[in-house]
Amino acid sequence: MFLLMFSTLLDYFTALQMQYATNQNERKFWFWLSIVVNLGFLGIFKYFNFFSESFANTMSYLGWQINPLMIKVVLPVGISFYTFHGLSYVIDIYKQRIQAEKNFVDYAVFVSFFPLLVAGPIERATHLLPQIKKERKFEYLRAVDGLRQILWGLFKKVVIADKCAIFANQAFNNSGDMNGSTLFLGAIFFTFQIYGDFSGYSDIALGTARLFGIDLLRNFAYPYFSRDIAEFWRRWHISLSSWFKDYLYFPLGGSKGGNWMRIRNTFIIFIVSGFWHGANWTFITWGALNALFILPSVVLQTNRNNIDIVAKGRSLPTITELTQMLLTFTLTIFAWIFFRAENISHALNYISDIFSSSLFSTPKFDDMRQVLVILILIVLFMLIEWTGREDLYAIEKFALKYKRSIRYIFYYIIISAIFISILLSTGKEQQFIYFQF
Incomplete structure (x- = not known):
């Protein structure tokens, strides 16, 4: 839950900073901050053990015995899916395809809408956010x-x-x-x-x-x-x-x-x-x-x-x-x-x-x-x-x-x-x- 909330806050904040940035270097800074942090979390929780073990195996083939450092943690639920939600949103903002969402609740619903949170589909802000923002009525x-x-x-x-x-x-x-x-x-x-x-x-x-x-x-x-x-x-x-x-x-x-x-x-x-x-x-x-x-x-x-x-x-x-x-x-x-x-x-x-x-x-x-x-x-x-x-x-x-x-x-x-x-x-x-x- 902490990772989901942190990722949501990070992308919401960096998107607004990109939109209000006064120059291209500032926009790049906020863009790469979001990309690196998001992929960093994904890399640590999902791929750290894989790279650590692969490195140790490679060294053993070369004659050096290394005990790989392993992280013993359960993979956070839905991390691959909501990370890709956030990445597509930030990239679209940076490419100026869409405007940054100012309503935090609407953006948070886009990232963590419960039917798709744990196994997709991987949504786009251009498709889902407008539906979240408009008034909806029950249709039988x-x-x-x-x-x-x-x-x-x-x-x-x-x-x-x-x-x-x-x-x-x-x-x-x-x-x-x-x-x-x-x-x-x-x-x-x-x-x-x-x-x-x-x-x-x-x-x-x-x-x-x-x-x-x-x-x-x-x-x-x-x-x-x-x-x-x-x-x-x-x-x-x-x-x-x-x-x-x-x-x-x-x-x-x-x-x-x-x-x-x-x-x-x-x-x-x-x-x-x-x-x-x-x-x-x-x-x-x-x-x-x-x-x-x-x-x-x-x-x-x-x-x-x-x-x-x-x-x-x-x-x-x-x-x-x-x-x-x-x-x-x-x-x-x-x-x-x-x-x-x-x-x-x-x-x-x-x-x-x-x-x-x-x-x-x-x-x-x-x-x-x-x-x-x-x-x-x-x-x-x-x-x-x-x-x-x-x-x-x-x-x-x-x-x-x-x-x-x-x-x-x-x-x-x-x-x-x-x-x-x-x-x-x-x-x-x-x-x-x-x-x-």
């Missing part, structure tokens, strides 16, 4: 829409993500004892766990904000239906991807300097994105892998080929589109293995065990009947997502397509599935994955 239909999105988010989290987590954890935590087919299924389960978990949270956040008359930035747009990695990153964690594009990629020169600059800037934003997720070489490798996957489309300048959702206005994709989606999905699963693994060695061993002769053997989870149920749930879930892929969230237009009796039966099934999943969880709580970032 808007509130119902918000509740519907909350319901869908809860389904993603409790029914899909938490159930997938059981077997993803079995596979990754005991990978040395598992055969290739079990590990392959475990990677698929984690792929749907992280999607259901994170996009489910985002749906709950957006729906909750809508109850208060506020529209947050969309954070997911059916990323597993992407036809290439560039499209995937336009649809996955949209608020973070667009943040890095606007505040890192473009300031570095974007795509204006030819292939070398495009390649360099692409690797920088993806490695920084991986590092943002956590102080572990697995996250950095995950970011670098995605940079490699997206590189051909960046060099050939085909990264803007797939802007609209796949099969727009059609019920089914073409064979080409289906092949592209399957290839992109496969690359995504491969990268997620590094994201989930404990370390690089664990990830490499996991992958090598998948590509063994045991890949074609029978999977061996503790409860294969439940595995089958979850696989069926995933298929049904993706079918619903496919039918609603042109909307903000999968069941947004559900109320407009069917009569009330059918809608109520559908809602009853969703709510029942959520409660049954909670009752069958036997107290094994599954934290939201992105709470740790």
Whole structure:
């Protein structure tokens, strides 16, 4: 709480000082004060141990044994998210894109609005502050829409993500004892766990904000239906991807300097994105892998080929589109293995065990009947997502397509599935994955 309050006061004060500064040097001073302090807090609490341990390991390779200095402290809740809120605000003030907010309460609400505080989406002052400042009135239909999105988010989290987590954890935590087919299924389960978990949270956040008359930035747009990695990153964690594009990629020169600059800037934003997720070489490798996957489309300048959702206005994709989606999905699963693994060695061993002769053997989870149920749930879930892929969230237009009796039966099934999943969880709580970032 102290860090949140201090960061809020710092950015509020430095923004006002920049706006009222009489010369450019004064504006730069207040700007860099805010940047250095914010990134300093983030660096100390999130990355100090990582750099200290990495330095000690490097020295040991050179023959010097050093005991790394470690900070034993719990990572402050939401620090990566509210730090980026403040940074975007201060940068926009410095670039004179917006005026500094004089009302401290309004600015504090922008930084710490409770639905998005711990796991985003990462908001911009240009989008959220005007909504906070204007008068809002309760709108019944808007509130119902918000509740519907909350319901869908809860389904993603409790029914899909938490159930997938059981077997993803079995596979990754005991990978040395598992055969290739079990590990392959475990990677698929984690792929749907992280999607259901994170996009489910985002749906709950957006729906909750809508109850208060506020529209947050969309954070997911059916990323597993992407036809290439560039499209995937336009649809996955949209608020973070667009943040890095606007505040890192473009300031570095974007795509204006030819292939070398495009390649360099692409690797920088993806490695920084991986590092943002956590102080572990697995996250950095995950970011670098995605940079490699997206590189051909960046060099050939085909990264803007797939802007609209796949099969727009059609019920089914073409064979080409289906092949592209399957290839992109496969690359995504491969990268997620590094994201989930404990370390690089664990990830490499996991992958090598998948590509063994045991890949074609029978999977061996503790409860294969439940595995089958979850696989069926995933298929049904993706079918619903496919039918609603042109909307903000999968069941947004559900109320407009069917009569009330059918809608109520559908809602009853969703709510029942959520409660049954909670009752069958036997107290094994599954934290939201992105709470740790």
